[in-house]
Amino acid sequence: MASRPAVTGVNDAAHELAGEGGYLLNEPSHLKQIAQAATEQALRAGVDQAIASAKENGGITMRARGGNFDNATREGSQALSIKVFVGGRTGEASTSALSPMAVERAVERAILIAHQVEPDSDSAPPELAWLGTDAVDVPLFAPSGLTAQDLGRIALEIESAANDAADVRVIEAGASSIDACLALAIGRDFSGVYRTSRQSLWCSVIAERNGMMAQDMWSDIDRRVAGLAAADEVGAKAAQRATRKVGGRPLSTTTAPVLLDATVAATLVAEMASALMGTAQVEGATYWHDMLGKQAVAGHIDLVEDPFEPYGLTSKPYDHEGVAGTARHVIRGGVLEGYFLNCLNARKLGTRSTGNADGCNNLTLSSRNAIATSPELLRQLDTGLWVTEFLGGSADPVTGNYSKAVAGFWVENGEVAFPVQDTTIAGELPQMLKELVTVGGDVYRRGAFRSGSILLNSMRISGR
Incomplete structure (x- = not known):
C-alpha cells in the first residue's frame, strides 16, 4: 500500500499490542490440541472416524463518516465443529466454546445425530491416500500490527480523498484487519493448523447532479497491508465511479x-x-x-x-x-x-x-x-x-x-x-x-x- 503520512511508521507499541499472533488469543498449537482431543474422544466412544476443526477469528474494523469515527468493532470468535462416521452414517455438531466440557458435549451430540440418520455408503471419511500429509506450506499469514487508532486514521483518509475527488456524499468509509487460525484433525491419521490474515479498505458514496443521483463504491482486499491500494486511491475511485454514473x-x-x-x-x-x-x-x-x-x-x-x-x-x-x-x-x-x-x-x-x-x-x-x-x-x-x-x-x-x-x-x-x-x-x-x-x-x-x-x-x- 502506498505510503500515507497519517499512518506511516506504525509504532512498536502497535506491533507489541498485536504480537506475532496478530489479533488472535490462542496459540496455533492449542487449537490443534483441541481438535485432536475432540477426534480422540469420538474414537474412544466407538465411531469409525471423526473430523474436527477448531477455529478462531480476531480483528478490528473502523468506519468513518462526516469526518468522525462512525463505528468501531473489535471482532473475536472461536468455534469447534465435529463430524463423526458410524457404520455409513454421519453426524455433525458444533460449539462456540472451546472448553473441555463444551467439546465433550459437541462430540456426544454428533454421535447421537449419526445414530438417527439413514446410512449412505458414499458418505465416508477421506481415503488415507487423499489426505494432505505432505501439504504445501502456503504463506497466508501477514498480521498488520495496526491498532484501532491506525485503522481509524486510514478510514478518515479514505473519506477525505472521496470528498476531495468530487462533490459526493460519503455513506461510509472503512478499514479492517482480520486474522484467523484453523486447526484440523482427522482421527489419528492427520492433523494440521494454519493462520491467515485479511486486510480490507472500502468506500461507498452518492453523487448528485441536476436532481439526479447515483451510488457506487470501491474496495480493496489483500492478505497483506503492502498489497492494498493507497487509502486516497480507494476514496477517489469510489467518488469517480459514482460521479460518472449520474444521468x-x-x-x-x-x-x-x-x-x-x-x-x-x-x-x-x-x-x-x-x-x-x-x-x-x-x-x-x-x-x-x-x-x-x-x-x-x-x-x-x-x-x-x-x-x-x-x-x-x-x-x-x-x-x-x-x-x-x-x-x-x-x-x-x-x-x-x-x-x-x-x-x-x-x-x-x-x-x-x-x-x-x-x-x-x-x-x-x-x-x-x-x-x-x-x-x-x-x-x-x-x-x-x-x-x-x-x-x-x-x-x-x-x-x-x-x-x-x-x-x-x-x-x-x-x-x-x-x-x-x-x-x-x-x-x-x-x-x-x-x-x-x-x-x-x-x-x-x-x-x-x-x-x-x-x-x-x-x-x-x-x-x-
Whole structure:
C-alpha cells in the first residue's frame, strides 16, 4: 500500500499490542490440541472416524463518516465443529466454546445425530491416500500490527480523498484487519493448523447532479497491508465511479455485443464454476453435465485453479476434509478437464476428491487472444454495452438461461456515449461462453476469482 503520512511508521507499541499472533488469543498449537482431543474422544466412544476443526477469528474494523469515527468493532470468535462416521452414517455438531466440557458435549451430540440418520455408503471419511500429509506450506499469514487508532486514521483518509475527488456524499468509509487460525484433525491419521490474515479498505458514496443521483463504491482486499491500494486511491475511485454514473438511462430493446468490465467479470466466472461443482454433476443439474474432455467454451479460453498461490484470497494447504488441491487447468483451450469435488461427490462419480470441499480456489480466466487495455477493449466492442455493475437477476444452473439487471455505459465507435441504468441483458450461458470473443489483460481479482474484462459476442438488451 502506498505510503500515507497519517499512518506511516506504525509504532512498536502497535506491533507489541498485536504480537506475532496478530489479533488472535490462542496459540496455533492449542487449537490443534483441541481438535485432536475432540477426534480422540469420538474414537474412544466407538465411531469409525471423526473430523474436527477448531477455529478462531480476531480483528478490528473502523468506519468513518462526516469526518468522525462512525463505528468501531473489535471482532473475536472461536468455534469447534465435529463430524463423526458410524457404520455409513454421519453426524455433525458444533460449539462456540472451546472448553473441555463444551467439546465433550459437541462430540456426544454428533454421535447421537449419526445414530438417527439413514446410512449412505458414499458418505465416508477421506481415503488415507487423499489426505494432505505432505501439504504445501502456503504463506497466508501477514498480521498488520495496526491498532484501532491506525485503522481509524486510514478510514478518515479514505473519506477525505472521496470528498476531495468530487462533490459526493460519503455513506461510509472503512478499514479492517482480520486474522484467523484453523486447526484440523482427522482421527489419528492427520492433523494440521494454519493462520491467515485479511486486510480490507472500502468506500461507498452518492453523487448528485441536476436532481439526479447515483451510488457506487470501491474496495480493496489483500492478505497483506503492502498489497492494498493507497487509502486516497480507494476514496477517489469510489467518488469517480459514482460521479460518472449520474444521468444513466435505460436502453431501447436491441441485440449487441456486451463487455463485462473486469471489476464485475468474476460474476460470470462464478457462474462457470457453479456448473462444475460436484453436487451439480452428481445430480445432473447443470448445462455442463458429463462434459469432461469436450469443448465447453471458446477454444482460446483457459481456466486455471491454484490453491497454493502465495497470499491468495482463497489459498489453503488443504480443504476442511484434509485433502490438498492441485494447481491445474480446469479448462484448457476451451476443453473441460476437471470438476470441483469433495469426498462425497467424488465417490458418487467414481473418482477422487479434488480438494474442493470449501469451493474453488483462486480461479483465473484468461484468453490466448487477450487484448491488453481497457481503451483497446472498447475499440474492439465498437458499438455495444459496457457493463460495470450487476444489480440482480439470475442464471439457471440447469438450462443456462441467463438474465441480469445491469448498469454501465453505451459505447459507440469505441467511445463512451452515455451512462446506462434500468437495463437487462439476457442470453444462454452455453452459447455465450462458446462465442466468447476475448478476455482482457486488465486483470482484476474478486475473492476466489480473477479475470480481465470479458467481451461477449452478442446478447439481448432491453430497458424498462
